[in-house]
Every structure is written in structure tokens, then in C-alpha cells.
Amino acid sequence: MEAVPGVPPSPDGADDVVGVLHEPPHASRLDLEEPAAMYTPHRSQRHSYIQMALPACLVVVVAVVATVVAVAPTGADGSAVFVDDPAAGFETAPAVDIGYTYTAPDGSESVGQFTITADGYATGTVIDQFAGDAVVHTSPTGTAVWGDEDWWSRRSPSQADQVKEQWVQPESGTVLPVDLAAEFNPSSLADRIRTINDAGEPVPDLTSYQGIPVEALVFEDWMLVRTASVPMQVLLLSGPIDTDSVQTAAAPGTDADSIRVPGDERTSEPNRATETADAGVGTLAVSPTRSSPATADATRETSGATMGETTDSKQPDSKGEPPPPLADFPAVAPDFRPTINASDCSTPTCSWTATVENTGTGPGEATITASVSPGMSAVTKSLGTIQPGEQVTTPTMKFANPAPKPAPGQTTSITVNYSVIIYSPQIGGSDAPRYRKLVDRLGGQQAQPALDRVLRPLAELARDVVVEVMHDLLDSDVSGTRALDAMDQATQADPARGEYADTPLLRRLAEAGDRFISWDLIADLLRGKGPAEYAAHLPGLDAVASELDDLAVSTVAISYIPGGRGAPMDAVVVSDLPSPEPTRCTAVTVVSDGNLAAGIERSVRNATREVDDCTVYVRLVIPQTNRDLWTAGPTTLESALRTAVADHCVGGDPGFERLGIVNNTGDHEWPMAMLCMSPTTFTPQEAVEHLNSLNLPEKVIRKLATDRLVSVNAQGEVTAVNWRDPERQCEPGYTNGGSSHKPTTENAKYFLDGQLAVFSAGYLCKPLKDGGKAKFDPLRDWPRAEIVLPDGSVTKNPRASEGGRSIFQRCHLVANILGGSGTDPGNLVTCYWQTNINMRSRIEKQVKEKVAGGEHVVYLALPVYQGKDGPLRGIRVIALGNKGFRCDVTFQNKLISPGMVYNLAC
Numbered sequence: 001m002e003a004v005p006g007v008p009p010s011p012d013g014a015d016d017v018v019g020v021l022h023e024p025p026h027a028s029r030l031d032l033e034e035p036a037a038m039y040t041p042h043r044s045q046r047h048s049y050i051q052m053a054l055p056a057c058l059v060v061v062v063a064v065v066a067t068v069v070a071v072a073p074t075g076a077d078g079s080a081v082f083v084d085d086p087a088a089g090f091e092t093a094p095a096v097d098i099g100y101t102y103t104a105p106d107g108s109e110s111v112g113q114f115t116i117t118a119d120g121y122a123t124g125t126v127i128d129q130f131a132g133d134a135v136v137h138t139s140p141t142g143t144a145v146w147g148d149e150d151w152w153s154r155r156s157p158s159q160a161d162q163v164k165e166q167w168v169q170p171e172s173g174t175v176l177p178v179d180l181a182a183e184f185n186p187s188s189l190a191d192r193i194r195t196i197n198d199a200g201e202p203v204p205d206l207t208s209y210q211g212i213p214v215e216a217l218v219f220e221d222w223m224l225v226r227t228a229s230v231p232m233q234v235l236l237l238s239g240p241i242d243t244d245s246v247q248t249a250a251a252p253g254t255d256a257d258s259i260r261v262p263g264d265e266r267t268s269e270p271n272r273a274t275e276t277a278d279a280g281v282g283t284l285a286v287s288p289t290r291s292s293p294a295t296a297d298a299t300r301e302t303s304g305a306t307m308g309e310t311t312d313s314k315q316p317d318s319k320g321e322p323p324p325p326l327a328d329f330p331a332v333a334p335d336f337r338p339t340i341n342a343s344d345c346s347t348p349t350c351s352w353t354a355t356v357e358n359t360g361t362g363p364g365e366a367t368i369t370a371s372v373s374p375g376m377s378a379v380t381k382s383l384g385t386i387q388p389g390e391q392v393t394t395p396t397m398k399f400a401n402p403a404p405k406p407a408p409g410q411t412t413s414i415t416v417n418y419s420v421i422i423y424s425p426q427i428g429g430s431d432a433p434r435y436r437k438l439v440d441r442l443g444g445q446q447a448q449p450a451l452d453r454v455l456r457p458l459a460e461l462a463r464d465v466v467v468e469v470m471h472d473l474l475d476s477d478v479s480g481t482r483a484l485d486a487m488d489q490a491t492q493a494d495p496a497r498g499e500y501a502d503t504p505l506l507r508r509l510a511e512a513g514d515r516f517i518s519w520d521l522i523a524d525l526l527r528g529k530g531p532a533e534y535a536a537h538l539p540g541l542d543a544v545a546s547e548l549d550d551l552a553v554s555t556v557a558i559s560y561i562p563g564g565r566g567a568p569m570d571a572v573v574v575s576d577l578p579s580p581e582p583t584r585c586t587a588v589t590v591v592s593d594g595n596l597a598a599g600i601e602r603s604v605r606n607a608t609r610e611v612d613d614c615t616v617y618v619r620l621v622i623p624q625t626n627r628d629l630w631t632a633g634p635t636t637l638e639s640a641l642r643t644a645v646a647d648h649c650v651g652g653d654p655g656f657e658r659l660g661i662v663n664n665t666g667d668h669e670w671p672m673a674m675l676c677m678s679p680t681t682f683t684p685q686e687a688v689e690h691l692n693s694l695n696l697p698e699k700v701i702r703k704l705a706t707d708r709l710v711s712v713n714a715q716g717e718v719t720a721v722n723w724r725d726p727e728r729q730c731e732p733g734y735t736n737g738g739s740s741h742k743p744t745t746e747n748a749k750y751f752l753d754g755q756l757a758v759f760s761a762g763y764l765c766k767p768l769k770d771g772g773k774a775k776f777d778p779l780r781d782w783p784r785a786e787i788v789l790p791d792g793s794v795t796k797n798p799r800a801s802e803g804g805r806s807i808f809q810r811c812h813l814v815a816n817i818l819g820g821s822g823t824d825p826g827n828l829v830t831c832y833w834q835t836n837i838n839m840r841s842r843i844e845k846q847v848k849e850k851v852a853g854g855e856h857v858v859y860l861a862l863p864v865y866q867g868k869d870g871p872l873r874g875i876r877v878i879a880l881g882n883k884g885f886r887c888d889v890t891f892q893n894k895l896i897s898p899g900m901v902y903n904l905a906c
Contacts, residue, residue: 086197086224086232090288091190094118095296098184099287102176102241104498105280107535111896114180115291121300122181127895128154130545131504135798137167137303138181144306144323145170146798149461150507154500157491158331160459165749166789167306167323167798173496174326177281178241189288193234196224206627209235211636234288242280281498333456334364334386334427338420341393350375351398354420356383357391360456364426368394369436371419375402378419419445427456429463438470442480454487462491462503468510469519476519486526502526505541512548518557539621539662540571543588547575551867554578561606570602572610583614587656594626596644604655616656622663630664634842634900637661637668642675649676666838667892667899679905681884684721687858690888690904691718694878700737700759700862707735709763709858721858723882730765730856732819736826742780745871749787750799754778755825757863760813762820764857768848772822774810781830781872783808809836813861813875815844818851829863829872835893839875843887843906847879856882864890874901 090096095117102110114124114136122138126147132154134147144167152160155174172179182188200217206225208214213228214235222239226232304310308322337359342352356366365385371378376399383392406412421439428435439448451470455463466487473483490502509516525537540558547556553575561570571588587603603618622629629640641659648654654676660669682690691710698716705712711720724730737758744751755776783800800808811831814820817840821827847857857879864874876890887906892898 084230084232085194086226086234087190087194089290090186090193093186093290094293095291095299096184096186096189097289097291097295098180100180101285102282104282104500105531107531107538108500109896110176115295115299116181116185117296117299118186119300120181120185121303123299123302124180126151126175128504129896130508134175136175137306139303139307139309141307141309142169142322143175144168145175149459150504153459153462153503155493155495156326157459157462157493157501157503158457159326159329160461162329162459163326168329169323169325171326177496177498178284184286184288192222192237193224195219196222197226200224208628209631211633236285236287238285239283240280241282241284331457332362333360334358334362334388334424335360335456336364336366336386336422336424338368338422340418340420342418345401348401349398350401351396352418353394353396355391355393356386356422358386358388360388362426363387364424366392367423367432369421369423370394370397372399373417373419374414375399375416421445421448427452427463429455429467430460431464431467434467434471438467441474447480450484454484454491458491462501465503465507465510466491469506472510472519473523476517478520478523482523482527486523490526508545508548512556515548515554516544516556518559521558521560536569539588539590540569540573543571543573543586543619547573547586549866550575552577559610570606572606574611574614583611584617585611585614586617586619588619588621590621590623592623592625594629596620596640600644600648600659607656617658617660618656619660619662622661632663633665634668634902637663638670638675638902638905641670645672645675648672662897667897669899669901671903674902674905682880682886683884684723687721687880687886688718690880690886691721703735703737704761707733709733709735709761721880723856724763724765726854726856726882732762732764732768734760734762734814734819734821736760736813736824739825742869744781746781750783750797752778752780752782752784754780754782756780756869757813757826757829759860759862760820760827761858761860762814762818764818764847764851764859766851766854768817768819768851771812771814771816771818771820773816774812774822774828776810776823776825776828779810779825779828779830781808782810809833811836811839811875813863814859815840817844817848818859829875831872831875831893832895832898834898835875835891838891838898838900839877842891842900843877843879843889846887846906850881850885855885857885
């Protein structure tokens with residue numbers, strides 16, 4: 001691993017990482033071994049469900065718990081004595097690391113991690129649910145944000161294209177409605193923990209948290225979950241952020257300014273986030289850990305430099321310039337008003353002109369499409385850039401008088417309609433033909449002002465999204481009025497009050513093109529739903545996003561089955577696949593009462609009612625109301641599901657093919673064939689059959705055979721696993737499919753081209769040797785250390801070096817603790833931190849223990865890319881032992897709620 005100045009190296013066994021140092025040396029895994037550093041990576045993906053007291057950010061504690069060992073030197077011999085105070089370890093900490101999830105009133109989520117020092121410095125990230133991310137640096141003098149355009153589009157749609165990808169000082173409440181650095185610094189955090197611990201009421205039905213015995217207490221709607229035994233470990237703090245216990249950026253009822261566009265003429269009616277008085281500004285859940293002095297120093301130096309306090313650690317007296325404030329980027333836009341200059345015409349040739357005046361606040365290019373009906377076909381004329389207050393008149397345009405030819409001594413007349421459609425990229429977006437066609441579909445010149453009122457306040461990306469979504473809505477027979485109203489609602493933002501624009505979600509749906517076909521439902525959802533109703537629809541929308549990620553799916557539609565007011569709604573997502581693949585129906589059901597069997601029955605019933613003949617996937621969403629299932633890990637969930645599906649396993653046809661559960665620990669999925677199978681050990685023949693069922697590429701089979709891990713016949717089928725004599729001394733063996741240089745799938749400004757691995761495998765037996773930390777550079781999609789700004793200057797890549805660890809990790813395919821190489825690019829991929837943690841905690845340690853106990857294991861790790869060489873979507877690991885051990889699981893490589901797809905029980 002390459003050391004970062006001022007930052008301690010990764011723990012032994014952890015892969016090389018880049019990112020914010022969020023996991024302190026004092027934090028521990030559930031087994032109390034020091035974990036890999038943790039950080040929420042930059043790419044945004046999905047998973048937002050319902051407003052819950054235990055939001056989904058706490059996937060972090062699947063493998064890590066916040067270990068705070070409180071000690072005091074009070075023994076007679078000066079030795080330390082354990083104290084039963086969960087706050088004591090934070091109170092004197094130089095810094096704390098927190099993983100958090102913020103859930104807005106409409107159910108949408110932002111997740112991330114922050115390191116916060118005792119003296120007011122912080123570094124962290126804010127990752128939005130469907131798209132958008134930002135890096136945040138805070139010092140006592142202020143806060144700076146480096147966000148992408150999607151991130152800004154949700155918070156300040158009018159300024160996104162001006163402020164994206166540069167350091168900017170945002171207005172209060174832009175990052176989150178709560179100031180994390182003020183509310184969760186070591187002292188404030190300790191006070192909050194101690195208050196709830198001392199004054200809170202017990203929560204009797206929460207006694208276990210992911211298998212750990214815990215006690216939960218609630219005070220003023222805030223809940224503390226900590227271990228039941230000494231030394232106490234704080235696992236969770238969660239609650240609303242509109243109470244007296246948390247200072248919000250713009251609490252309901254204050255006169256804090258909204259972040260809106262100057263001169264915005266759109267509707268002033270309340271929208272989703274503000275129309276319900278009791279919606280508040282959302283909920284927050286944090287998982288804290290004590291941080292180290294080195295981490296505090298790195299955070300202080302990084303944030304101080306960004307805020308202009310210092311520019312060089314070697315020259316502490318040097319000063320830089322702080323980033324510009326958001327107010328330095330005023331939202332300006334043109335506003336064009338046409339005047340038609342024409343009079344009655346009694347000559348064979350008629351003439352006219354049009355004058356265009358800019359009454360807006362900013363300059364804009366103007367191109368008119370002029371026509372006369374009947375009489376003159378449409379012509380397009382560019383008027384150049386028109387400054388505010390200026391007006392430009394077109395050259396004279398002529399057309400033949402269309403009045404019927406009169407008889408001698410008579411006069412004929414005809415009424416003509418003059419039309420001027422003005423296109424400006426500063427209003428209509430980057431695609432002139434699409435904008436003009438949209439104007440025509442809405443009703444022409446008469447409808448253009450209403451459309452422009454929606455588009456004018458938006459930045460370029462948001463304008464283009466709205467134009468495309470409007471076309472999609474009209475294609476789905478949504479009326480122009482409904483479509484305009486939906487877009488008006490979807491593009492309003494007031495982040496200090498927990499209100500966010502929907503443009504990133506709409507962009508994802510629009511980019512699917514004709515593959516998404518339920519736009520009429522989206523229009524209704526955007527127009528008239530209150531926060532609770534909108535949140536109730538999100539589990540279905542999340543399933544839609546997952547299906548659209550599967551490029552083999554040709555079309556995706558969604559329908560809802562209403563529940564009670566404000567209650568989560570069941571949904572059925574119908575995905576058509578190319579023939580001969582059957583239609584796939586994903587039935588989404590929120591199991592509020594914890595009755596898994598009933599939830600499964602309802603899902604199957606909903607799916608079969610919607611489509612007569614389809615392959616049914618059941619997707620159960622577990623809310624906070626059932627705390628045991630909400631916090632359960634995959635082993636507990638699998639056991640509960642085997643009981644719940646027992647009746648479906650009788651008779652041969654269970655009625656559905658796969659079963660998934662979404663809860664606090666991630667997104668887990670099992671094939672019904674596995675759940676109906678008795679969890680017994682594998683025979684050697686079953687191991688061979690499973691390998692053949694994988695449909696491995698020919699080159700993988702050939703390589704495994706060449707290196708004598710398996711034997712194959714002339715047809716390329718595996719006939720045997722070549723187990724070695726367990727009584728003889730054994731030397732582990734490793735192989736892989738090599739790697740090839742590929743271009744990055746991310747923004748090349750921030751990420752590198754590099755090596756892409758095919759697969760890696762090993763014959764594992766004791767004694768295993770450590771394969772070493774990952775050191776190869778560059779792997780594909782590894783973040784650059786520095787980036788070049790538009791002015792040619794070079795700066796540190798904000799996505800790569802926030803204090804030292806772990807935005808991304810160089811992940812071993814065959815783990816280093818299993819002997820996998822850390823220098824061979826054929827055994828390494830760039831992955832998110834949570835993928836690496838999940839692999840280490842869910843299979844790698846288990847395999848190491850099996851090998852240490854004398855079992856031989858054939859281990860195969862296959863990266864799963866989108867398409868041939870697209871982004872890494874997961875890593876499938878198959879492990880088969882000579883004593884019956886078996887495991888086959890795909891670890892999803894995604895940001896929010898990364899889960900596992902189980903093909904064989906582990």
C-alpha cells in the first residue's frame with residue numbers, strides 16, 4: 001500500500017484503498033478484529049424505501065460495530081477499569097467517524113460518512129439515492145462542497161451547471177438540513193448519547209442487532225442502540241431532525257430563505273415536501289466510531305487547506321483563498337418576448353418582421369422559427385446573442401398573398417396566423433429540434449410561455465432532462481397540462497427544508513428511452529402526492545431502477561396495488577426480455593408486520609393478477625416496524641425464509657423463482673431451488689454438477705483444467721475436481737485469466753484507464769500464506785491522484801484523497817488471507833469498500849477457517865461486469881470443499897444497500 005502522509009496505513013489484511021479516513025484504528029468488526037477502512041464511494045446508486053427510524057446507511061455495521069471501550073485509571077495499581085458509560089469514549093476523542101443516512105420527508109435518501117474533529121473540522125461525503133455525490137470539507141470558518149451536476153441539480157437546479165465540479169461554499173442547509181459537524185462532533189455526540197442513555201425509555205422489542213445482544217432506549221424520539229454488556233458499544237443513533245434536540249438548517253416555521261431561482265414565476269403552491277405540516281425535514285441515523293489523532297490531523301489539514309487556512313503542511317503560516325460562496329453564482333436567464341410587426345396586406349406580396357426583446361436577467365442566444373399560415377412555410381433565422389434589455393428585429397420576410405384571386409371589381413380576404421417560436425439553448429436546452437418539436441406537441445406558440453416558465457430557471461442538464469421527460473409523458477398520452485404541472489413540481493428544491501428536485505431520478509428513467517413505459521404513473525406521482533404517499537411508492541421505483549440496469553430487459557413497466565393512506569404500496573414491476581426468455585414479474589411487498597409467509601403469498605398473488613404468464617420474483621421490503629428482521633443478517637434471514645416458504649416447496653412448483661429481502665443489512669436474494677433444498681453438505685458429484693451448471697466461459701474451464709484444478713471431457717464439461725490426498729503435505733495453487741488494458745467506464749477526468757481482470761481461482765489447503773496487500777497500479781477505474789482544472793491548473797482529486805483511506809479499494813478476487821496475490825492484476829479489481837468488507841466477512845474468513853481445519857477448497861472468483869467490459873456490478877465467488885463445504889454467492893458492487901445474491905447456502 002502506498003502511504004499517505006499523516007495517515008496510518010490500512011490494517012493488516014486490508015486491501016489498498018483511497019478515500020476519506022472514516023474507520024478509525026479503534027473500531028472493530030463483530031469479531032473484534034480491526035476492519036478495513038470504510039468510506040462511501042463516489043458513484044451514486046439506489047435504494048430508498050420508507051421513512052424509518054433505522055435507515056439503510058447502517059449496512060456499515062454488517063461487518064463493523066462502533067467499538068468504544070470506555071476506561072478510567074481508577075484501580076489501586078493505576079490500571080484501567082471499564083466504565084459502563086457509552087459516551088465516555090467519544091467525549092475525549094480527537095475526532096469521530098460517523099456513517100449516516102438522511103431520509104427526506106418524501107422518502108428519498110442521502111448516505112455518506114464524515115470524520116469530525118473536536119475543534120470543528122470535518123471531511124465527508126453526501127451520496128444521493130439515484131444519482132449525484134459531493135465531497136464536503138468543513139472548518140471553523142465555513143464549509144466547502146465539490147459536487148457533480150446531479151448533486152447540485154437536486155439542491156439548486158438553477159445553478160448546477162455553474163457550480164458543478166469545483167469548490168463552492170454553499171448556503172446553510174444545502175448539504176443536509178442538519179449541520180453534522182456541529183451536532184455530532186465528539187463533545188456534542190457524547191452529550192447526546194449520555195442524555196438518551198440516562199433519560200431514555202427502554203425499547204423492549206429490540207434486544208438483538210444483527211445477532212448482537214443490545215439495549216435500545218428512546219428519548220424525545222431519538223433512539224440509542226448499544227450493546228448490553230460492558231464495554232458498551234454504540235451501534236446506532238437515530239431520530240427526527242426537526243425536534244429541539246437537533247438544530248436544523250431551516251426548521252419548520254422559521255423564516256429561512258428558500259434556495260430558489262430569482263424571478264421564478266412558477267407556481268407558489270406548496271409542493272410535496274412542504275404541503276404536509278407534520279412532514280418535518282426528515283430523519284437521520286448515524287453510526288459513530290472513535291477516531292485516531294492521525295485521522296484528526298489529516299482531516300484538519302485537508303479541510304483547512306480547502307478553506308484557505310493553510311496551503312502547505314510544511315508552511316503552516318501560508319494562506320490560500322477560500323472557495324467562492326454560492327451567492328457568487330447568481331441564477332440568470334434570458335426571457336424573450338416576441339412582437340409581430342405585420343399589417344393588412346392588399347398587394348400580391350406581403351411582408352412582415354418580428355422583434356424579439358430580452359426582458360430577462362441574463363444574455364441568451366435566440367433563433368426564431370417564423371411561419372405564416374396560410375402563406376409562408378417555416379423559416380429559421382438566428383438573431384445572435386441578445387443582452388438583457390436589448391431587442392433585435394428580423395430582416396423583412398415576404399410571402400405571396402394567400403387570399404383567393406378576386407373577380408373583377410371584387411375584393412377577397414383571408415385571415416392568416418403569424419407564428420414565432422423562439423429557441424434559446426439558455427432556456428430550451430441543448431437540442432433545438434427536440435425543443436421545437438415539444439413546443440409543437442404542446443400546442444405551438446400559445447403553449448411556449450408555459451413551457452419556458454418551467455425550463456427557464458433550470459441549469460442545462462435539468463433543462464435537457466425535462467425536455468426528454470416531457471416527450472416521454474406525451475408519448476404515454478399524458479396531457480400537456482399534466483406534464484407541465486408534473487415537471488414544475490419535480491424541479492423545485494429547498495434543501496434546508498428537506499425538499500429536493502427529482503431530476504436525477506427522471507434522468508435515469510429518461511435515459512432508458514423506450515425501455516421504461518409507465519410515464520403516466522410517474523406524472524401522477526410527481527403532481528399530487530404528499531411526502532408520505534411519495535415515500536410509499538419508492539420501493540417500487542427502486543425495483544424499476546434495478547430492472548433497467550439489466551440491459552437484457554427490453555421494456556419495464558410498473559403498477560401499484562394501493563394500501564391504506566400513507567402506507568407502503570405493493571408494486572409489480574413487469575420486465576419483458578427477448579424471446580425465448582419469459583416475462584419477469586418482480587412483486588414488491590412491504591412486510592410491515594413481519595409475517596414473511598403472508599408477504600410472500602401477497603406478492604405471488606399480486607404478480608399473477610397483473611400478468612398471466614411470467615416468471616415471478618418476490619422482493620420483500622422490511623421496514624423498521626419489525627426490528628428483528630430489519631437488523632437481521634443473511635444467516636438469520638435465510639433460516640426465517642426456509643420456514644416461510646416451506647409450503648411452497650411441496651409439490652414441485654413453488655410459484656416463484658427467486659426471493660429477495662431488503663433490510664438494514666442490504667439487498668439479499670436467494671433462488672427458490674436453494675431455499676427448498678435441504679442444507680446438507682455437497683457430495684463430490686454434486687460439486688461437479690454445480691460447476692457445470694455455472695455455464696463458465698470455455699477459456700475459464702480450459703485454464704482450470706490446464707492448471708489441474710479440474711478434469712474435463714472432450715465436450716468441455718467438468719468430470720471431476722482434482723482433490724489432493726488430504727493425508728499428504730499440500731501446497732496451495734493459484735491461477736487466473738490474466739488481465740487486459742481497458743478504458744475507464746467513469747469520467748476520465750477523475751479516473752484512470754487500466755487493467756481489467758477476467759477471473760481468479762485457487763486450490764486452497766493448509767498452510768495458507770498471506771498473498772500481500774494490493775499494490776498494482778493502475779487498475780481500471782482507479783481514481784487519479786490529481787485532476788486538471790479548466791484553467792489548466794492541477795489540483796488534488798477530491799474523489800480520491802479525502803484524508804487517506806478508502807473511497808475505492810483494490811480488491812483481491814482470491815483474498816490475500818487465502819494467499820491471493822496483491823501484485824498480479826489478474827487477481828485485482830477496483831471495487832467499493834462495502835463489497836470488500838462483505839466478501840471478507842461473509843466468505844473469506846469462513847473459507848480460511850475451513851482450510852485451517854483441514855478441508856481442501858476449490859475457490860473461484862468471477863468479476864461480473866455490465867455487458868462485456870462495462871462497470872463492475874459484482875463479484876461471484878464459488879467455494880467447494882472436499883468435505884462437503886459449499887458456497888456460491890454474488891457480492892453486489894453498489895453504493896447503497898449493497899447485498900448478496902445467494903446461489904448456494906454458505
